[in-house]
Amino acid sequence: MKYDFDCVYDRKKTDCYKWDLAPHLFGHEDVIPMWVADMDFPTAQPVVDALKERAEHPFYGYTHPGPSVVDSVVERMKRKFNWEIEGEWVVFTPGVVPALHTAIRSLTHPGDGVIMQQPAYHPFFPAVTGSGCQIVNNNLKLVDGRYYQDFEDLENKFLPQTGRLRRPPRIKTILFCNPHNPVGRLWNVDEITRVGEIALDNGIPVISDEIHCELLFKGYKHTPFATISEEFEQNSITCMSPSKTFNLPGLAVSSIIIPNKKLREGFKEIASGIVSEPNLFGFTALEASYRHGDEWLDQVLDYLQGNLDLLMEYTEANIPGVKIIEPQGSYLIWIDFRGLGMDPLDLGKFMLDEAKVALEDGFIFGEAGNGFMRMNIACPRPILKEALKRIEQAVNNL
Numbered sequence: 001m002k003y004d005f006d007c008v009y010d011r012k013k014t015d016c017y018k019w020d021l022a023p024h025l026f027g028h029e030d031v032i033p034m035w036v037a038d039m040d041f042p043t044a045q046p047v048v049d050a051l052k053e054r055a056e057h058p059f060y061g062y063t064h065p066g067p068s069v070v071d072s073v074v075e076r077m078k079r080k081f082n083w084e085i086e087g088e089w090v091v092f093t094p095g096v097v098p099a100l101h102t103a104i105r106s107l108t109h110p111g112d113g114v115i116m117q118q119p120a121y122h123p124f125f126p127a128v129t130g131s132g133c134q135i136v137n138n139n140l141k142l143v144d145g146r147y148y149q150d151f152e153d154l155e156n157k158f159l160p161q162t163g164r165l166r167r168p169p170r171i172k173t174i175l176f177c178n179p180h181n182p183v184g185r186l187w188n189v190d191e192i193t194r195v196g197e198i199a200l201d202n203g204i205p206v207i208s209d210e211i212h213c214e215l216l217f218k219g220y221k222h223t224p225f226a227t228i229s230e231e232f233e234q235n236s237i238t239c240m241s242p243s244k245t246f247n248l249p250g251l252a253v254s255s256i257i258i259p260n261k262k263l264r265e266g267f268k269e270i271a272s273g274i275v276s277e278p279n280l281f282g283f284t285a286l287e288a289s290y291r292h293g294d295e296w297l298d299q300v301l302d303y304l305q306g307n308l309d310l311l312m313e314y315t316e317a318n319i320p321g322v323k324i325i326e327p328q329g330s331y332l333i334w335i336d337f338r339g340l341g342m343d344p345l346d347l348g349k350f351m352l353d354e355a356k357v358a359l360e361d362g363f364i365f366g367e368a369g370n371g372f373m374r375m376n377i378a379c380p381r382p383i384l385k386e387a388l389k390r391i392e393q394a395v396n397n398l
């Protein structure tokens with residue numbers, strides 16, 4: 001089946017965050033919403049068909065993930081990443097964010113430290129602080145338009161700190177994000193290995209958020225953290241989900257892969273009674289997308305590549321002072337507006353008031369995001385073109 005991603009659908013009045021909340025959040029009726037991470041494309045037809053079929057059976061009682069649902073995750077990990085997992089390693093949660101909170105609570109005590117690599121996905125902050133823990137920041141390094149890990153700084157975090165009045169928190173885990181939201185880096189095998197070895201050397205497990213792992217630009221291949229070695233596998237909690245890949249976040253379903261029995265039992269204990277299982281439509285959509293969604297996904301990836309090419313070329317040619325950080329994965333694009341010389345607060349206001357485009361403010365991803373903004377390009381190309389024209393005009397009027 002050929003999908004038409006150029007088609008602009010009206011998503012208003014569907015209780016959708018992106019379009020229905022935009023006027024309230026951003027104070028304008030006519031902003032183009034390019035903020036929250038969902039796509040303005042209908043999902044794969046096999047998912048719609050499976051949901052309709054399930055909805056026709058009018059019993060929506062308590063549901064558990066049956067063997068076929070679990071197998072669809074096991075098979076996908078094998079097919080996509082050559083990762084052989086066992087069904088019992090998979091814990092289903094109604095989203096990755098609740099899983100992050102659960103994982104942190106299962107690995108820490110209040111007062112402990114959790115490493116974050118900023119700029120970082122903003123819900124990471126409350127996941128750490130809401131668990132009573134302290135953020136230990138290992139900023140990424142920006143060199144010649146590309147972000148890198150700062151391994152030296154990461155190693156230093158574990159050294160005894162002398163001359164400080166307050167004792168630093170004991171670091172208990174690291175929130176690793178691959179591909180990285182917001183900077184779009186896909187960490188390579190060497191980078192993943194180094195992070196994992198530092199974690200092993202210091203006896204801390206890694207929480208690896210890999211929700212964007214199937215959204216890659218041309219020529220890139222994702223390596224799950226846990227596939228580097230058996231030791232890494234036993235020392236990790238990997239967050240996977242079809243929700244970004246197949247545009248299903250409203251169905252709230254994710255699979256958390258925890259090979260280590262002790263870590264898994266700890267996770268389940270914290271989750272029990274607080275974090276529910278996904279609802280039955282989430283399971284239906286997960287299985288249908290994992291088993292039958294690839295034709296759609298291939299086409300979406302081609303389309304996103306086209307959008308990225310347009311964004312890069314248009315910005316370079318027409319919008320002075322603005323630089324795209326070339327992503328390797330995810331459809332969330334990190335843009336450097338520092339060349340405009342604006343205060344971070346003014347920058348967001350400028351985009352809304354003058355360009356009428358709603359991007360995510362860079363500073364919500366931590367101080368390292370000052371002067372940057374994040375743009376969601378998972379939209380029909382006519383919308384992207386209009387947004388670029390608006391930004392160009394606003395910048396040129398400055």
Ligand SMILES: Cc1ncc(COP(=O)(O)O)c(C=O)c1O
Pocket residue numbers: 037094095096097098121177181209211241243249253254
């Ligand atoms: C890195 C990352 N983790 C988690 C999520 C959200 O996960 P969920 O909607 O499954 O809670 C997002 C959404 O954008 C994300 O970018």
